[in-house]
Amino acid sequence: MIDPLPLLVLAGVLLAGFLLWPLLGPRLAASERKRRRRSAGGGMLGVVDEVFRPQTHEAHLVWEAQQELPAPAPLPGDGPIGAGPVRIALPPSR
Template sequence: MNSQVVSLLVLAGLLLAGFLLWPLLGPRLRASEQKRRGRSAGGGMLGVVDEVFRPQTHQAQLVWEAQQEMPAPAPLPGDGDLGAGRIRLTLPDAPGSPAAR
């Protein structure tokens, strides 16, 4: 085969893979873009003003954003087995449910 045919086949394969993967990746990419846009819309314009005129407020905002992105703390070695025992959840009856009548 000549190199042009191989190039066309590779390009067609990449396009086909993109079309097949789009339904899987499309919603995830849209959600991450909306999340990024929502986070930077208000903070972008006022962040510069805070940084210049109120540095403490800007620093507090940076700390708050870092805390929002922190993962949950991992269990410590002395916490014991978290999978041991039974967990019982008691929920109040919803108004209008058969059990509440």
């Protein structure tokens, strides 16, 4: 005999997905459209920039490369981050 608990859990997960899709679907679709719009516009104008304004095209390539670079990691001899006293100044409360 098949244990009904895994089937009930699977049915619950699927039901929750169907119930949450109307809430989350439009937001996910909008962010995907925005991402596609930015990349498509940059690609079409990139050809024009490359031919007529090479400095602008090169600057855009540098900017794209900088967006993908990770933050530099500390070197072994740098010491602890934030060595010394830390002061947090709060505005006076009314």
